[in-house]
Amino acid sequence: MLAKLVKFVLLTRFSKPLLGLVTFFLAYDVVIRTVTTGNSPEFSGGFSYYAVGASIFFIAVSLLFGGLFVLKSDRDYLLTLPLKRRELSLSLFTAQFVGSGITILFLFGFYLAGAGTLQTTIVLGVDLAILAAVVTALGVVSNILSTRVRAGLSVVLGTWCLSSILGNPFTPVSPFTGDLLYGSITLFGFAAVTVPVALRELAYLELGSMRSILRATSSEYKKTMSFAGKRPVQAIYSYHLSFLELVGRVNLAGSTSYRAARVRTSTVLIISSALGAIYLFLTGLSPFADLLSRPVVIVLPILMGIITLVLMSQGTFSNERGWLAFTAMDPAVYLRHLLLSRAVSTLAITGPFAVANIVLAFRGVPAAVNSSIVLLVTVSSASILATYLVARLGAVQQVKEEGMMPGQFDLKQLLAIIPTYIVIILIVVSEISLTASIIIAGVLGILSLLMMLIKGVWRGIAYRLTERGFV
Structure with missing residues (x-):
């Protein structure tokens, strides 16, 4: 037995x-x-x-x-x-x-x-x-x-x-x-x-x-939000521009759970702005600026890319309730505005560092130009594409209850890491050459824009999520 x-x-x-x-x-x-x-x-x-x-x-x-x-x-x-x-x-x-x-x-x-x-x-x-x-x-x-x-x-x-x-x-x-x-x-x-x-x-x-x-998980209720008088699309942007939802699977050495948390976008912006100011001082104004500027400016976009990709690909759909979201309006309209609002809200993380890089570029740090393009365009565009790929592969699961497995683990979920590696490679190439940085940002930006314009793509994602057990 x-x-x-x-x-x-x-x-x-x-x-x-x-x-x-x-x-x-x-x-x-x-x-x-x-x-x-x-x-x-x-x-x-x-x-x-x-x-x-x-x-x-x-x-x-x-x-x-x-x-x-x-x-x-x-x-x-x-x-x-x-x-x-x-x-x-x-x-x-x-x-x-x-x-x-x-x-x-x-x-x-x-x-x-x-x-x-x-x-x-x-x-x-x-x-x-x-x-x-x-x-x-x-x-x-x-x-x-x-x-x-x-x-x-x-x-x-x-x-x-x-x-x-x-x-x-x-x-x-x-x-x-x-x-x-x-x-x-x-x-x-x-x-x-x-x-x-x-x-x-x-x-x-x-x-x-x-x-x-x-x-x-049943006692952590905080402040509620009111969407009275707002149109559906306005409500989507109002919510996702107010909060960043951090969702991820902790699956390591005896620890395995899905965790979710909401953080005010304003709080994230204040923290990232402070870190961006420290970053600007160390790489552009401190006595060690010449020593730190090149390696830090190159490594930063890679770290920001990983954080944003994980935040978007795993957190965008994990807490969505299909019975409400996909029946309240056209799934294509809902998902497109959901992704756009999430992409804009993640700028609260990367934006201050992009501004710091622009300042560094004016101070004569060549690599900062590439990093600014990566943080403002490449990472945002790639996160939209990565979110689509992860959902299309069925590698994202709905968090029904924190601390528990939401479903069976399979090989498809291992494929969710591939977009991250691809973006890291593209970021490294972008850091090497300004021309490559512009071309990569342009290609990813156009691809993400075209994908956002095709309604059938996002209706298919809604069906895919429903097939994977989203309720």
Whole structure:
């Protein structure tokens, strides 16, 4: 029965092609590491800093963000079945591990880089699997903890792990810094405490974490907005120019959840303006301007591009309610104005930096001209195209309840990262040549404009979102 339940839980959360791809990469990683293991009789700690830093990062993310690989339908179906608690908890923990804790195993090479012999490699491999189980368990347990307790535990555990660099052999990451015996014993003892607590929490999920999630997501009501007297299109712009909706999936090292937040556009504009002023001072007015101007001006558009693309492609449609949006007016009209309003609102993030780059251009920084074009035209146009592609591929999912999986993960969602990489390449090319920057901005601008003019494109997106379960 346990095997069937594990299979059911895994296949309702991950598609078979996705599970196959994960298995392939893990097997490839293990084989490569086994083949390349040296014959040194002693541990070489050159990569120990990577292991310690990555472990602290994974533990902090797992505790701070938490999240469960639980579907909304589980509350009405799976958790009501007369199943053995032990089998239910093991099945859910396996899904939690496969979906997020397994991320740490993809850093196999960094954690085991210091192993000199095959025997040491095997021991460290087992330790790494235990560490992945620990951070997975912390992600489960964090759901019943308050924010202050999460933050406090993150600091305490992070400091504990960091002490391994100072020679403390009794930490969960000490095996990867050379203290194989005491470190492995400490890690096993830590796992013997955290994993059973997580399994018990998953066994009685509807009495613990599920109630915490529902209470947290149903009580966060703030100010309401009034759209009285406004036409539908005016209401769209009024809302999306007033707020930036930040939506994203936290899926890392035991932490897996969809998070959503609304931030006032005016607040974002004030913060980005202050950061833009600091950026202008450091790259154009400070004594270190000559040293910083070139690298910072080039790197900034890449960071802004990533932030804007993620904000647009994942956040634009995730909170939309199809039954209301697509029935209140023509879906094509609604989606076009939705995208335009979102693109304009994201200028609250990139706009101040674009203005700073224009000032730098007048002060004789050539790369600033390219960066201004990228931030004002290239990124905005690319974000519209990326939003369309992600929705067309079916890689965006509707957030029905925060802290829970909105649906099954599949390979299509991995394709959502491709537009980001493409835009990064285009931005890099734009930074190299002003001519290329103008051409790329012009082409992307024309493509996005043409796409916005074709109503059939956006009606198709509305149908696609409905097919993917938007209600």
